[in-house]
Amino acid sequence: MATIDLIVLGILKKEPMSAYDIQKLVEYRNISKWVKISTPSIYKKTIQLEQKGLIKGSIVKEGKMPEKVIYSLTEAGEKAFEKLMFDISSEPIHIFLDFNAVIVNLDSLPLEKKKMCIDSIQEKIKELKSYLEQNIREKENVPEIPATGMAVLQQQFVLVEAIETWIDSVKQWGVSQSLCKPSN
Incomplete structure (x- = not known):
């Protein structure tokens, strides 16, 4: 698994949300300034994580708004999050500067x-x-x-x-x- 997995799982560990809300939070926090992550990759990653059973999506309809899928961590997702935290934090540090x-x-x-x-x-x-x-x-x-x-x-x-x-x-x-x- 990659850094983007950790970003998505970490966001969902704090609270369930849609892929769109995850993407907006990534933008708001300027995460893409310090981690290579793009809007399409967030949507793709939520699908992959759901297929792996690390997150689950529930369809929600609020008022007259269209239905949306709200993702939350599964028990396996909680374990994967912790494993990624320790795996990535114990890897050698690489600083990639494109210039x-x-x-x-x-x-x-x-x-x-x-x-x-x-x-x-x-x-x-x-x-x-x-x-x-x-x-x-x-x-x-x-x-x-x-x-x-x-x-x-x-x-x-x-x-x-x-x-x-x-x-x-x-x-x-x-x-x-x-x-x-x-x-x-």
């Missing part, structure tokens, strides 16, 4: 284009930092925001600050070590 694919290939670009790539990454990191600062400010005094959610935002902010420092060192190293020398 590292650019960094490892910088030597294949001419000087000006190398600088443009690094500048672009630096700009995107600044945008992310600004977004995180605003998000933290908006949510830090909201009682319904879980402390664990705030901890992830703080973690992401610290990581962004470290990446900013690292980018500065890449730029300095690149100049002094001729990282930015013309390619062949």
